Amino acid sequence: MDFEYSEEQxxxxxxxxxxxxxxxxxxxxxxxxxxxxxFSRDNWRQFAELGWLGVAFPEDSGGFAGSPVETMIxxxxxxxxxxxxxxxxxxxxxxxxxxxxxxxxxxxxxLEPMIAGELMLAFGHSExxxxxxxxxxxxxxxxxxxGYRLSGKKIVVYHAGVADRLxxxxxxxGDVRDSDGITxxxxxxxxxxxxxxxxxxxxxFRAGDITxxxxxxGADAVLGxxxxxxxxxxxxVDRAISALAAEAVGAMERANEITNDYLKSRKQFGVxxxxxxxxxxxxxxxxxxxxxxxxxxxxxxxKLDGPDRERALAAAATKARVGQAARFVGEQAVQLHGGMGMxxxxxxxxxxxxxxxxxxxxxNVDHHLRRYAALAD
Amino acid sequence: MDLAxxxxxxxxxxxxxxxxxxxxxxxxxxxxxxxxxxGKEALTAWQRTLHExxxxxxxxPRNYGGAEWPLVRRxxxxxxxxxxxxxxxxxxxxxxxxxxxxxFGNEAQKARFLPRVLSGEDWWCQGYSEPGSGSDLxxxxxxxxxxxxxxxxxxxxxxxxxxxLADWIFCxxxxxxSGRPQEGISFLLIDMKTPGITVRPIITIDHGHSVNEVxxxxxxxxxxxxxxEPGKGWTYAKFLLSNERTGIxxxxxxxxxVARIKSIAGxxxxxxxxxxxxxxxxxxxxxxxxxxMALEFTELRLLxxxxxxxxxxxxxxxxxxRATEIQQSxxxxxxxxxxxxxxxxxxxxxxxxxxxxxxxxxxxRDGALQQxxxxxxxxxxxxxxxxxxxxxAKMVLGL
Ligand SMILES: Cc1cc2nc3c(=O)[nH]c(=O)nc-3n(C[C@H](O)[C@H](O)[C@H](O)COP(=O)(O)OP(=O)(O)OC[C@H]3O[C@@H](n4cnc5c(N)ncnc54)[C@H](O)[C@@H]3O)c2cc1C
Numbered sequence: 204m205d206f207e208y209s210e211e212q213x214x215x216x217x218x219x220x221x222x223x224x225x226x227x228x229x230x231x232x233x234x235x236x237x238x239x240x241x242f243s244r245d246n247w248r249q250f251a252e253l254g255w256l257g258v259a260f261p262e263d264s265g266g267f268a269g270s271p272v273e274t275m276i277x278x279x280x281x282x283x284x285x286x287x288x289x290x291x292x293x294x295x296x297x298x299x300x301x302x303x304x305x306x307x308x309x310x311x312x313x314l315e316p317m318i319a320g321e322l323m324l325a326f327g328h329s330e331x332x333x334x335x336x337x338x339x340x341x342x343x344x345x346x347x348x349x350g351y352r353l354s355g356k357k358i359v360v361y362h363a364g365v366a367d368r369l370x371x372x373x374x375x376x377g378d379v380r381d382s383d384g385i386t387x388x389x390x391x392x393x394x395x396x397x398x399x400x401x402x403x404x405x406x407x408f409r410a411g412d413i414t415x416x417x418x419x420x421g422a423d424a425v426l427g428x429x430x431x432x433x434x435x436x437x438x439x440v441d442r443a444i445s446a447l448a449a450e451a452v453g454a455m456e457r458a459n460e461i462t463n464d465y466l467k468s469r470k471q472f473g474v475x476x477x478x479x480x481x482x483x484x485x486x487x488x489x490x491x492x493x494x495x496x497x498x499x500x501x502x503x504x505x506k507l508d509g510p511d512r513e514r515a516l517a518a519a520a521t522k523a524r525v526g527q528a529a530r531f532v533g534e535q536a537v538q539l540h541g542g543m544g545m546x547x548x549x550x551x552x553x554x555x556x557x558x559x560x561x562x563x564x565x566x567n568v569d570h571h572l573r574r575y576a577a578l579a580d
Numbered sequence: 581m582d583l584a585x586x587x588x589x590x591x592x593x594x595x596x597x598x599x600x601x602x603x604x605x606x607x608x609x610x611x612x613x614x615x616x617x618x619g620k621e622a623l624t625a626w627q628r629t630l631h632e633x634x635x636x637x638x639x640x641p642r643n644y645g646g647a648e649w650p651l652v653r654r655x656x657x658x659x660x661x662x663x664x665x666x667x668x669x670x671x672x673x674x675x676x677x678x679x680x681x682x683x684f685g686n687e688a689q690k691a692r693f694l695p696r697v698l699s700g701e702d703w704w705c706q707g708y709s710e711p712g713s714g715s716d717l718x719x720x721x722x723x724x725x726x727x728x729x730x731x732x733x734x735x736x737x738x739x740x741x742x743x744x745l746a747d748w749i750f751c752x753x754x755x756x757x758s759g760r761p762q763e764g765i766s767f768l769l770i771d772m773k774t775p776g777i778t779v780r781p782i783i784t785i786d787h788g789h790s791v792n793e794v795x796x797x798x799x800x801x802x803x804x805x806x807x808x809e810p811g812k813g814w815t816y817a818k819f820l821l822s823n824e825r826t827g828i829x830x831x832x833x834x835x836x837x838v839a840r841i842k843s844i845a846g847x848x849x850x851x852x853x854x855x856x857x858x859x860x861x862x863x864x865x866x867x868x869x870x871x872x873m874a875l876e877f878t879e880l881r882l883l884x885x886x887x888x889x890x891x892x893x894x895x896x897x898x899x900x901x902r903a904t905e906i907q908q909s910x911x912x913x914x915x916x917x918x919x920x921x922x923x924x925x926x927x928x929x930x931x932x933x934x935x936x937x938x939x940x941x942x943x944x945r946d947g948a949l950q951q952x953x954x955x956x957x958x959x960x961x962x963x964x965x966x967x968x969x970x971x972x973a974k975m976v977l978g979l
Binding site: 359559 | 709712713714715716719738739782783784785787791848849850851852855858860861912915916919920921922923924925926937938940941942949952953954956957959960961964965966969
């Protein structure tokens, strides 16, 4: 039993912290949000140079053979800085799917340039009716000669608008909500019949709705086995949950530091407001939420490569608990700042917005409590 | 004890409802129902409609142009307005500065300001909070120096809602430093066009613009704009606050929100069934509905107490706390009902620029996020919920 970082992991964390402190201050981030991509391609190149895009992938995929703990470290620091680059979309989800399900040829075609920072990915899975049920897929893939024709709609796909390749789930057989019969496809976003309506999200990211109208793809576009994608989707979403939990932990820790400093410096009634016991107790609750979230985030990272059921239980528990923590910490950080918490020009509200969204992404508290109960009994 | 309203009161309710149905434009109603802001022009037009009917100021005495309704009527009027998604008339004129002027102002001030408050010709804003004085308002430092025929005002206000739209601001200013902080405060009316006033917008985290910073640099304010006596501003402000708190429970609009959530959760699916049939979701919504019912009947019980000659003190803090907490729980459920579609968020100005593109997701998601995010302010403004709890602890419980 050991929750401490290795020497390399500590170095990784330090280099991330240096980057965030040096290059990702609040004002620089605000400029990124307003830019046309909504993030910085320069930063992305830096991530590649520093090895952050490949750290979690095995060596035979061009990576550096790290573990989910490395992803956790990266995402925690990204959470502190509210980093908006498409790491989750491209590396964790897109790269993760290719690693889990892809052929050797697909891996070298996609993972190598992705790790080099030259290829961005997005995973289009959720549909208007599907909510958080990963098997609820209505998008169809009809056989068409050697290949397929895809039709359907994918919603709120983070970073769809900048992706060089989309990975899209579609039904090759079975009924809506059957876990069998779902297939993953690599789709060129510029192909005929693909349209993307992109937009800003409340947490400062970009996302898009993807409409597929009879999009023709070849047989080589299939990622993994035909009709058998559900386990890969579950696995990669649990990776995303682990990444998001870590991001939430980083964001909560930073929001708590900012709020704690504010309680010490803001004076009302002739004293620092941190002298009011009700605010002390609130701050203590915020701290306890973050600590508990951190414990589960570490647990999940260490179970992510374990047996499926254990992984799934850990992911459900973590997402449910972190979701509650994220909501509480974000909202109370704003509350304890008074009017300051409500201003766009000040940091803390941005933490609240991201934490609010993390609660929803890949399933809210309700969803994961239900999932946990179903798995546990 | 009797829960039923009299038949006259019920008839009154019907009359108000019919009037709103006939006179409130559909677009405005739709915006209010979605929790989106309503522009100055539309608000002023609605105020004029109510004014012409004599309904703009339910609580004001008749001789100043009010309706002077008894409490129950005022309550019912507010309920109908809330149910019908009528926009709130900005409170700063009719609910706040108006009553201060007719209670403490001189005849010239009454004649000059009250008619324009009622008609909506003048828009007012409230200049209380300062960067260093929020919860601890009595520490405010904006100075008004006596210069014989005028005051010279220097200082800064912050979080001033509508300062960018207002013609006038009522300010708490410091005219005396010698005694207790509360004793040196005066209530001053200032024309926003006076040289030396600068308004700087503050954009809030919902990307909206309603609050501002207001800077005063050697602003000359005629003495005739002082309300009542110098040094009595704190007393007037407390009087104003007691006015501000009536109708603070917003039960009707919360009920509308419940209905909206039910309708969205009826359209949204979970595992192929309507979300509203999901037991966990339904139970949580039911819990908030029950909270809301407790708030509604607490408000009625307090109302009945006042009607019987009692006075409302710190109990109104209870209404403010519960009302804002319920509002926030409801927008949380709204967000939850939207599922993945909770995330997209474009400010309205951004939307305008993309008018030719298809809307994002189902129509009912419009406004929900703005309302949820901006709604975090409800537990901060008007005396934060922590301060309201302090008030109850001290004034009601004697702790
Ligand atoms: C959207 C919005 C609109 C507003 N509109 C107006 C307006 O039109 N005019 C105007 O004058 N003002 C307005 N305000 C200002 C509002 O009244 C203040 O924000 C509020 O009084 C809190 O003051 P503050 O922001 O300085 O926070 P602070 O007073 O600094 O409070 C910070 C935190 O400390 C807590 N706290 C402070 N003192 C105590 C205590 N003794 N015990 C326990 N906890 C305490 C508070 O509850 C809060 O959580 C508006 C504010 C907002 C957000």
